[in-house]
Amino acid sequence: MADIIAALINQVEQAYQSQQPLEIVGGASKKFIGRQPVGEALNTAEHCGIISYEPVELVITARAGTRISELTAVLAENNQMLAFEPPCFSSSTTIGGTLACNQSGPARPWAGSIRDHVLGVRLINGRAEHLKFGGQVMKNVAGYDVSRLQAGAMGTLGVITEISLKVMPKPAAVATLVWEMPADEAIVLMSELSATAKPISAACWCQGKLYVRLSGTSSAVEATKKQWARAVKEDGDFFWQQLRDQQLAFFNRAAPLWRFSINPAAQIPRLDARSIIDWGGALRWYQGTEQQQDMEQLAGQAHGQVSLFAGGERKAEVLHSTPAPLRGIQKKLKESFDPKGILNPGRLYSWM
Amino acid sequence: MSTTKLSNTDLCQLFREFIAAEYVISDAETMRPYECDGLAMYCEMPIAVLLPETVEQLQQVLQICHRYSIPVVARGAGTGLCAGAMPDAAGVVLSLAKFDQIIAIDPQSRIAVLQPGVRNLAISEAALEHGLYYAPDPSSQIACTIGGNVAENSGGVHCLKYGLTVHNVLSVEMLTVAGELLCLGSDGLDSCGFDLLALINGSEGLLGIITQIKVKLLPIPERAQVVMAAFDSIQQAGDSVGAIIAAGMIPAGLEMMDSHAISAAEDFAQAGYPRDATALLLCEVDGTHEEVQENIERVESIFQNLGATSVKTSQSEAERALLWKGRKSAFPAIGRISPDYYCMDGTIPRGQLAYVLNKMQEMSQHYGLRVANVFHAGDGNLHPLILFDANIPGEFAKVEEFGGKILELCVEVGGCITGEHGVGAEKMRQMPVQFSALELLQFAAIKTAFDPGGTLNPGKGIPTLRWCQEYRSIELQKVANHG
Numbered sequence: 123m124a125d126i127i128a129a130l131i132n133q134v135e136q137a138y139q140s141q142q143p144l145e146i147v148g149g150a151s152k153k154f155i156g157r158q159p160v161g162e163a164l165n166t167a168e169h170c171g172i173i174s175y176e177p178v179e180l181v182i183t184a185r186a187g188t189r190i191s192e193l194t195a196v197l198a199e200n201n202q203m204l205a206f207e208p209p210c211f212s213s214s215t216t217i218g219g220t221l222a223c224n225q226s227g228p229a230r231p232w233a234g235s236i237r238d239h240v241l242g243v244r245l246i247n248g249r250a251e252h253l254k255f256g257g258q259v260m261k262n263v264a265g266y267d268v269s270r271l272q273a274g275a276m277g278t279l280g281v282i283t284e285i286s287l288k289v290m291p292k293p294a295a296v297a298t299l300v301w302e303m304p305a306d307e308a309i310v311l312m313s314e315l316s317a318t319a320k321p322i323s324a325a326c327w328c329q330g331k332l333y334v335r336l337s338g339t340s341s342a343v344e345a346t347k348k349q350w351a352r353a354v355k356e357d358g359d360f361f362w363q364q365l366r367d368q369q370l371a372f373f374n375r376a377a378p379l380w381r382f383s384i385n386p387a388a389q390i391p392r393l394d395a396r397s398i399i400d401w402g403g404a405l406r407w408y409q410g411t412e413q414q415q416d417m418e419q420l421a422g423q424a425h426g427q428v429s430l431f432a433g434g435e436r437k438a439e440v441l442h443s444t445p446a447p448l449r450g451i452q453k454k455l456k457e458s459f460d461p462k463g464i465l466n467p468g469r470l471y472s473w474m
Numbered sequence: 475m476s477t478t479k480l481s482n483t484d485l486c487q488l489f490r491e492f493i494a495a496e497y498v499i500s501d502a503e504t505m506r507p508y509e510c511d512g513l514a515m516y517c518e519m520p521i522a523v524l525l526p527e528t529v530e531q532l533q534q535v536l537q538i539c540h541r542y543s544i545p546v547v548a549r550g551a552g553t554g555l556c557a558g559a560m561p562d563a564a565g566v567v568l569s570l571a572k573f574d575q576i577i578a579i580d581p582q583s584r585i586a587v588l589q590p591g592v593r594n595l596a597i598s599e600a601a602l603e604h605g606l607y608y609a610p611d612p613s614s615q616i617a618c619t620i621g622g623n624v625a626e627n628s629g630g631v632h633c634l635k636y637g638l639t640v641h642n643v644l645s646v647e648m649l650t651v652a653g654e655l656l657c658l659g660s661d662g663l664d665s666c667g668f669d670l671l672a673l674i675n676g677s678e679g680l681l682g683i684i685t686q687i688k689v690k691l692l693p694i695p696e697r698a699q700v701v702m703a704a705f706d707s708i709q710q711a712g713d714s715v716g717a718i719i720a721a722g723m724i725p726a727g728l729e730m731m732d733s734h735a736i737s738a739a740e741d742f743a744q745a746g747y748p749r750d751a752t753a754l755l756l757c758e759v760d761g762t763h764e765e766v767q768e769n770i771e772r773v774e775s776i777f778q779n780l781g782a783t784s785v786k787t788s789q790s791e792a793e794r795a796l797l798w799k800g801r802k803s804a805f806p807a808i809g810r811i812s813p814d815y816y817c818m819d820g821t822i823p824r825g826q827l828a829y830v831l832n833k834m835q836e837m838s839q840h841y842g843l844r845v846a847n848v849f850h851a852g853d854g855n856l857h858p859l860i861l862f863d864a865n866i867p868g869e870f871a872k873v874e875e876f877g878g879k880i881l882e883l884c885v886e887v888g889g890c891i892t893g894e895h896g897v898g899a900e901k902m903r904q905m906p907v908q909f910s911a912l913e914l915l916q917f918a919a920i921k922t923a924f925d926p927g928g929t930l931n932p933g934k935g936i937p938t939l940r941w942c943q944e945y946r947s948i949e950l951q952k953v954a955n956h957g
Contacts (some may be wrong), residue, residue, distance in 0.1 A: 169691075178720050179823050181718060231663060234637065238641050253910070256909075259890055263627045263895070266676070267676055270640065270672035279668070313584075319693040321765065342764045373651065384662045385660075385662065401561060425662070427660055452670075455670075459916070
């Protein structure tokens with residue numbers, strides 16, 4: 123547990139003066155996401171530790187380098203959790219990196235994403251100014267929501283140094299039910315189940331099986347189990363953890379891994395049967411050597427977007443292409459935070 | 475951009491070339507209802523009020539205003555409470571009232587596609603046949619529009635469990651200040667690149683004009699019940715809220731009222747509130763039948779153990795609606811016990827409630843003004859209502875000063891100046907209390923990225939640096955004069 127804020131500000135200040143690009147590195151567990159990093163390393167992993175935790179206020183504040191494992195353990199002592207189920211691609215995964223990459227696990231459609239749970243941040247912008255946005259309260263509409271803007275920005279708008287998050291109580295009971303069916307039927311069923319007011323907390327189709335997780339009071343989980351009368355997966359928790367952390371055999375990285383974020387009810391007949399269909403249909407993982415353009419067309423038809431999540435050519439564009447007017451706004455926004463373009467340049471797009 | 479100045483008449487003539495003449499309003503009498511929003515103490519008359527009917531017309535309006543550097547103030551139903559929709563004397567009001575169509579309800583994807591002028595409640599009414607609803611429910615939901623909800627990032631009484639507007643919007647189509655159409659977000663749960671949706675929610679009409687919105691719909695809970703509990707002290711009521719959270723429950727709604735608010739609401743709605751209570755809690759539990767059954771019992775026993783003087787649970791939908799009616803009509807109810815009231819909107823860490831209310835009581839005595847309190851206890855959002863009489867000269871200035879002190883107190887205990895009503899023109903003076911000069915500069919830089927000429931809703935939301943400097947020098951002068 124350490125506060126190295128002065129050193130971090132100093133390094134950004136130096137980089138600002140000399141126009142030296144910086145690569146922001148937390149736990150280095152998500153280095154493979156985004157375009158290939160360039161620049162001098164700015165290490166935030168040492169800037170770690172929980173600053174405050176008020177279980178009754180449902181708020182925890184930690185330095186960006188704090189590991190997810192530490193947060194999870196501390197919250198568990200009070201029977202609480204990070205409801206967005208942060209993926210841990212390695213044990214070094216930090217909360218700062220999780221926000222920067224907007225990473226959330228299987229519970230996301232029901233519990234919300236890390237973007238939804240962030241209440242405030244401190245960050246160092248590209249002018250080496252250490253700024254605070256949002257706060258530690260649930261509702262705060264003063265000024266622009268700069269905190270949530272960091273989700274998915276991959277550090278290109280600022281070096282996140284501190285994060286306040288909403289935390290939630292752990293459910294009293296959890297159970298995972300299994301259906302055997304093909305992908306197209308599973309997509310329809312997931313939509314139907316999601317429209318019922320049952321305590322669903324995850325729904326994923328994978329290799330011929332649909333897994334649905336129930337979380338809530340014991341009475342609600344038991345009653346729903348009885349009503350739906352499906353087989354119960356005994357090692358359910360293990361399955362969801364493996365899915366969350368991409369440890370299932372599917373994620374063998376033999377080919378480039380595509381991530382589709384689309385309309386949950388959409389069918390992509392060309393890919394679905396060979397995909398993992400998570401988030402009740404809204405997130406699909408596919409491994410293949412297809413062209414980006416083809417994938418974007420499929421994603422567009424499904425009212426969503428695709429990114430090349432891992433593997434493939436990391437010097438080319440890896441995110442869904444951006445129409446010109448939107449590109450213009452994004453560039454100007456980047457300049458407003460980082461006028462000299464020193465923070466993770468090119469990590470999101472070649473043109474920014 | 476043109477340097478030529480147009481006369482107001484010529485400008486209106488330009489608009490009438492593509493908007494029906496009756497929808498280009500420029501006479502004082504017809505414009506009068508547009509001079510303010512729900513915060514009537516702040517008013518101004520614009521050059522004209524425009525009510526276009528198509529996106530193309532909106533686009534043309536923006537192009538013209540951009541060319542001649544004319545301020546544009548977007549307006550939904552005008553129910554806002556921060557003077558965010560107050561006109562600019564040198565600009566036009568752009569009413570989105572004609573954009574009131576629900577374009578689609580998709581029960582499979584649980585998505586509603588909406589024009590910005592659709593009323594909040596109309597979404598849930600339209601989704602009802604599919605067993606779905608739209609979760610955020612500001613008290614003004616009968617009248618307020620979804621476009622305004624996005625602009626203010628509106629909340630309501632169910633935020634703790636279901637989130638604010640920003641948590642329930644999937645995508646937005648908007649026009650930039652120059653009239654270019656942008657689409658932010660998608661039907662998926664996230665998008666590539668910067669999360670501009672996060673910026674647009676709560677941006678108070680400063681970054682663009684919203685033309686279409688897709689929102690998430692949720693399944694209507696199988697059952698919902700409200701437990702009402704009365705307490706002899708604010709402290710006990712506050713402790714009970716903490717105990718419910720500590721027990722691992724997230725109620726759908728958790729509201730507190732103080733004695734002024736209780737008796738005013740009871741007079742107004744006859745909801746069966748105990749008039750002798752010092753504090754009243756309303757706790758709504760929703761979910762499956764079993765879950766509600768289980769949690770209602772736990773909530774009742776927490777209230778009893780922590781000294782509630784009475785505990786009552788709704789036994790029917792009618793009873794539940796009646797218990798909420800008192801709370802939801804608390805503002806108009808207060809309006810009946812005082813000629814005028816001024817509603818504040820700070821948020822505080824819940825643990826600071828007793829301290830903040832005590833401090834507020836001291837200030838109330840100092841200023842000689844009564845305060846009633848309505849509190850979204852679950853999420854810490856406080857609505858102190860300062861009671862006054864606008865006909866007494868100088869009274870409102872005193873009220874504003876008192877209100878400002880309350881917001882400063884919220885910041886002092888770790889909270890913020892506005893939880894859901896927005897900054898608008900009203901809370902500009904408190905922005906430098908919550909944010910440093912560098913933070914305000916960063917906001918100004920974001921604004922410039924979208925609107926370099928600063929013509930979208932000028933003078934609202936984000937203080938310009940010049941404004942901050944001027945304000946600071948006035949404050950310093952005050953200190954010097956008093957010193």
